[in-house]
Amino acid sequence: METAEGRPAVAATLRALSAALGGGPAGLWVKESSARNLRHRDFLAPRAALRAAFGGGQVPPDVIAGVTSASGPGALPVRGCQQTGAGLAVQLRRPEAFRRLLGPPPATEPPPAARPGQEPGQEAVVLHCPALRRPAALAPRHLRPVLLADHLAQLLRAQGVGAQLVPAVSDQGSLEVLRQLRVEWPCGSAAGPDAVSALKQALSCCPYAAACEPGAASLPEDVVCKVHLKSFVEQQGLAGYDPNLDVLLVTEGKLRSLAELQQAVLQCTAGGQGSRCSVVHVVSCEEEFQQQQMDLLWRILDPGAHTASQKHLVCGPVKVTNPSFPIGADQYFQLRKRQMYDASVMKYGELAHDEAWTEVVETLTVAAVRFELLSTAHRSQLTLDLEASSISTKGTKSGAFVMYNCARLATLFDTYQRAVEQGERPPCHPQAAPRACRLLWPQPQSPPSFPGTYPPLPPASTLNFSCLREEGEWLLLFNYLLPFPEVLQQAAQLPAPSKGLRITANTEAVCKFLIQLSMDFSSYYNRVHVLGEPFPHLFDQMFARLQLLGAVRDVFHRALATLHLPPLSQI
DSSP states (O other): OOGGGOSOOHHHHHHHHHHHTTSOOGGGSEEOOSHHHHTTOSEEEEHHHHHHHSGGGOOOHHHHHHHHTOOOTTOOOEEEEEEOSSEEEEEEOHHHHHHHHHSOOOSSOOOOOOOTTOOTTOEEEEEEOGGGGOSSOOOHHHHHHHHHHHHHHHHHHHTTOEEEEESOBOOHHHHHHHHHTTOOOOBSOOOOHHHHHHHHHHHHTOTTEEOOOTTOTTSOTTEEEEEEHHHHHHHHTOOSSOTTOOEEEEEHHHHHHHHHHHHHHHHHHHTTSOSEEEEEEEEEGGGHHHHHHHHHHHHHHSOSHHHHTOEEEEEOOEEEESOSSOOOHHHHHHHHHHHHHHHHHHHHGGGGGSTTHHHHHHHHHHHHHHHHHHSSOTTSOEEEEOSGGGOOSSOTTSHHHHHHHHHHHHHHHHHHHHHHHHOOOOOSSTTSOTTSOOOOOOOOSSOOSSSSSSOOOOOGGGOOGGGOOOHHHHHHIIIIITTHHHHHHHHTOOOOSOSSSBOOOOTTHHHHHHHHHHHHHHHHHHHOOSSOOSOGGGHHHHHHHHHHHHHHHHHHHHHHHTTTOOOOSOO
16 A cells, blocks of 8 residues: 555544445444554454344455455555454554554645535634633633633644634733633733624614613613513524523623624634634533523524524533632632642652743643643533642643653653764663663674764654564554544534534543553653664664654644643653
């Protein structure tokens, strides 16, 4: 199979295997992921599925031969296929898979496939986060939808979809919290008075609007009128709205919010980001009722495709345990920062007192908070434990652990580069910290033809990937490098408009992916010496491993970029 067919992908390989098995659904096959199963097979058609497809579950020899020769654009080549007690097991040609993914890119890479239901370059999304309209200080529960919207915007942009965040924030307290968390959110003032006047004019002609009784003492000062939402829902036959929605008091503030949303939609469509613009309200479950009211008011005043396709991405409740007093978002961040600093002092000692570590500790804190709030499915309840024991630099499921392993990769490549350029000997364990004990390595039997300890990394086209025989190497490629583009694509998918309001997004996928990658990379990194002794007969394996880990490093960087987390070069 030639590289001109483009980058291999899991979905393409599943399609090729399914076609070879008689054209059944791609879901007939299972991609293995556990180290135990990957010792024997890479894909499996389970025995139960085979019984449904073939009489008695016995696959004919000619079908097995067809699976062995399965091919197609983006499909990985098959080494062998056999029927086992578990089902039909397939093993790939692993050296070829390493070459396809780690070798030079094809001269002409086909354009990326559009997301399901998307025409390339024809879609934009407005992500609206009502939590940032609050006049009061933000609480930890408000950070969840804010960080989720920020992350989702980055994921959409990575897929070529225009994303705009609303509302613009002007409160200095909220802006400072966002700055600390490295959230890139627009700031400034809301829509101008002309847009609000246009909405008032639409209200004056609205059959669902009615004037409020004069002299009512309980009415807000800036009330404009009241709107009968329930009548509108019933007449339009809308589904998914709360049955308790009835009459809404329309205020100047609500109209300014709608005007800002209108302006964002116009900017998306007029600014060339897309001819279709969808609006997603990212809200906490406590705000869902109020946002449904605003959703209906906007539908009434501005009928159109963008208001008719509004969707609500609802975050579950955030429960804070062990609070000695009500805690705000800023206090929560400062608490986590202090805990991260204390944990760093315990692990690294005086290093954590150095001024150079201030930025490192802040980045670790942002990572800890983002992973704490985003690693759980958005619809599920989230529990924040404020005890110091919940923050650690050692835990394998934390943002700090991810950043630590990213920094280990940076140290590895820095060590290699210095050995190439300056002839510095790596530590006795090249993956260890720079202060680790030194080893007096034996000299090569003949003088090297390069000035440093190691030669520079050769071109990818000349590397011998058959040297990559460790189980951990295949695990890194098959479970992470291969499916990574599809992970990003699936995390950015928003359901096509359907009946109802709520949508579900896999926004936790990137955090979970990074945590699992860190665990498997750490296991491999602790077991395997990448920078071996400087003997020429060992260079082929070292170069292949460096190429593999360079690709792993790129995956770390790209995934962290969707979380606005800069990779650390030391930790």
